[in-house]
Amino acid sequence: MSTTMSQSSAESTLAESTSALSIVLFAGGFDRVHYALVMASAAAATNRKVTLFFTGRALRALVHESEPGVLGWHDLDPADDGSSPVARDRYFATHGLATFEELLEACVAMGVTVMACEMGLRALGLPQGVQLRADVPVSTGGVVTFLNDAPKGGAMLFI
Template identity: 85%
Template sequence: MSGPEGLSIVVFAGGYDRVHYALVMASAAAATNRPVTLFFTGRALRALVQEEEPGVLGWHDLDAADDGSRPVERDRFFAAQGLATFEELLEACVALNVTVMACEMGLRALGLPQGKALRPDVPVKTGGVVTFLNDAPKGGAMLFV
């Protein structure tokens, strides 16, 4: 395999397009047999919050997309264009064994109880920055989104 031995992505920004593209990068890297970790913190953690009411997933509350549209509207636009939706990408990441981490400090900063408010269909590991950095593969790439 050429290129970095793995990919570690800090998903900090809470804008829909940024989180969506972090999922694009993670699923593509995992599909090419690279180990991948997504470390969600800050406002991006809302992408992992379970639904509070039926059909309203946490990522619906992400910040507006780059074009100003609401996350659900942007996702529908992507689907109409034949592009992967947020849920499709998240499901691909889970199926491809991408490690999904939620920052303990970020959870507290958003007032979320550790692990309790997170989606049950996504295996999420909680940890801090030290855990994330220690788990990052030597010789791997690290991105901040």
């Protein structure tokens, strides 16, 4: 019986590692970061382990408000249609599509791991100890930390 249980446990671990999704967000375009949140929340909703690794200009999405009501993602690069992140998000809201905040909240609620690249924070010129969003549990680490977190058989996307 213990052989069956350990075999079942090994199969479960293998299934979890091969269904895991690790997403590297290095592009700072609003549509790209928004869609990464779509992918992450959908994967988490289907019981997959998900890690979002923010680096480059995408890190702006995790920066604490610069002033009340001005979230860091407002400073992402324009959407693919040239509109501002705020205008594009408003368009999504009025057309029944998930907004940036709704997707980010869903990711947090479903346990998606959110990582901020230490090197990326420095490369953006953000000051040491820059405040990241308090409502999103963000761990900081480097590429090695991210790769160690990514299950060996899981999928990895670069956005």
